[in-house]
Amino acid sequence: MSFADLGLSDELLSAVIAAGYDTPTPIQAQAIPSVLMMRDIIGIAQTGTGKTASFVLPMIDILAHGRGRARMPRSLILEPTRELAAQVAENFEKYGVNHKLSMALLIGGVSMGDQIKALEKGVDVLIATPGRLMDLFERGNILLNGCELLVIDEADRMLDMGFIPDIENICTKLPTNRQTLLFSATMPPPIKKLSDKFLSNPKYIEVARPATANINIEQKLVDVAPMKKREVLRDLIRSEDVSTGIIFCNRKTTVRELNKSLKRHGFRSGEIHGDIDQAARQRELEAFKTGEINLLVASDVAARGLDIKGVSHVFNFDAPWHPDDYVHRIGRTGRAGAKGKAFTFVTKADEEAIDNIEKLIGLKIERLGKVSAPKEEREATPKKEAERRSSRGGRAKGEESEKAEKPEKRQPRPEKAAAPAPAPREKAPRSKPDEGGTDWNGPMPDFLNFSIPA
Numbered sequence: 001m002s003f004a005d006l007g008l009s010d011e012l013l014s015a016v017i018a019a020g021y022d023t024p025t026p027i028q029a030q031a032i033p034s035v036l037m038m039r040d041i042i043g044i045a046q047t048g049t050g051k052t053a054s055f056v057l058p059m060i061d062i063l064a065h066g067r068g069r070a071r072m073p074r075s076l077i078l079e080p081t082r083e084l085a086a087q088v089a090e091n092f093e094k095y096g097v098n099h100k101l102s103m104a105l106l107i108g109g110v111s112m113g114d115q116i117k118a119l120e121k122g123v124d125v126l127i128a129t130p131g132r133l134m135d136l137f138e139r140g141n142i143l144l145n146g147c148e149l150l151v152i153d154e155a156d157r158m159l160d161m162g163f164i165p166d167i168e169n170i171c172t173k174l175p176t177n178r179q180t181l182l183f184s185a186t187m188p189p190p191i192k193k194l195s196d197k198f199l200s201n202p203k204y205i206e207v208a209r210p211a212t213a214n215i216n217i218e219q220k221l222v223d224v225a226p227m228k229k230r231e232v233l234r235d236l237i238r239s240e241d242v243s244t245g246i247i248f249c250n251r252k253t254t255v256r257e258l259n260k261s262l263k264r265h266g267f268r269s270g271e272i273h274g275d276i277d278q279a280a281r282q283r284e285l286e287a288f289k290t291g292e293i294n295l296l297v298a299s300d301v302a303a304r305g306l307d308i309k310g311v312s313h314v315f316n317f318d319a320p321w322h323p324d325d326y327v328h329r330i331g332r333t334g335r336a337g338a339k340g341k342a343f344t345f346v347t348k349a350d351e352e353a354i355d356n357i358e359k360l361i362g363l364k365i366e367r368l369g370k371v372s373a374p375k376e377e378r379e380a381t382p383k384k385e386a387e388r389r390s391s392r393g394g395r396a397k398g399e400e401s402e403k404a405e406k407p408e409k410r411q412p413r414p415e416k417a418a419a420p421a422p423a424p425r426e427k428a429p430r431s432k433p434d435e436g437g438t439d440w441n442g443p444m445p446d447f448l449n450f451s452i453p454a
Helices: 010-018 026-036 051-062 082-095 112-121 130-138 155-160 164-172 189-198 226-239 252-264 278-290 323-330 348-361 382-391 399-410
Strands: 041-044 075-078 103-106 125-128 149-152 179-184 203-206 217-223 245-248 269-272 295-298 313-316 340-346 366-370
Touching (some): 010 051, 026 051, 041 051, 075 164, 082 103, 155 179, 155 323, 179 189, 226 340, 269 278, 340 348
Parallel strands (some): 041 179, 103 125, 245 295, 245 313
16 A cells, blocks of 8 residues: 555645655554545554644644634644654644645743734744743633644643643633544553543554554663662663663653763763753754764653654663553654664563563563673772672671771770780780789788778
């Protein structure tokens, strides 16, 4: 099957071919004809399957005729993160090159002024995160009663981020006779409840079992001590000859510290997390895409939907807290049929999380066992070497004698410097003055032989 078999317009097909695509993915082949027929869709597909194009392409043809009015967008796409919203906007620009559709991007971290100006001109496609959309709606800068098509993308991520109440609120402000498309990697009960409430007789499309990992990704678990994580990571990056890799951490502070550590050791790395403003995030992503840096240390803000070509490796520096996040993290590699590798560091505290991950994906992940740091990083200073030998039952030369002498220097008090001499035995030789003795073992002197009167 080719894209020409899906019912897309000639102008759109030429843009798809120019982008280098000729064969649709399974989710695209099943979803595009149904979207063009104006049906509601529930699409269940793991990350990296091309689901963004499965709604962007038919939307371009559906919206080709008509014109948006001021503050009244004709269609709305909801994304959980700024990065995903910006990526969808890039897709519209790429595939809509032969159409004259207007588009606006509503995300946090940037000025509202330019966004309000774009809305005033009227837009065909509005791509937004829920928070910024509700801010502008409450200010009266946007009206949603003219929206004919709604896309809820990464619905399970919306659930994780606490956006479901906002989604429900937004849906109540849209026309009831709209077309709604919902895409998610998994279908937990709250998402099922949302779809039952706001979708009308949807077509259910599932191209992979929910929460399965991409078969093109080679997965490994690495047993490691918490204090050795950085050393082992550097060793793996070198030994694996990583061309481009994403390193996921659970906390923003870990992201910052690890990125600084990698740079100190000569790696070309950058960072992305929730505390970085939008302009800085875009600069880091662009540097990663162009190869200016080849390692991106990230929080889970980068785990969902980011489509960066050529990512060869994913490293879970911290095992993810939620099993679903594991699937999305490693899904940054092995995209579009390419091969990829994913390494997850495991400490004793992570065993329960790993068990939950293996239950979710239905796979026992291979363990590499304890991984040593590279030889040049194991070379210790003399002090560290002494400590290492001591912990193994031996000791470095002079180590114990130094430790024995130092307390006496720090504590000069005679009563604690040494234990009192034992009482002399009956047969012990007497000390002689010429021998420098200090104890007197002779008869009692006369001047001490007196009695105290009563």
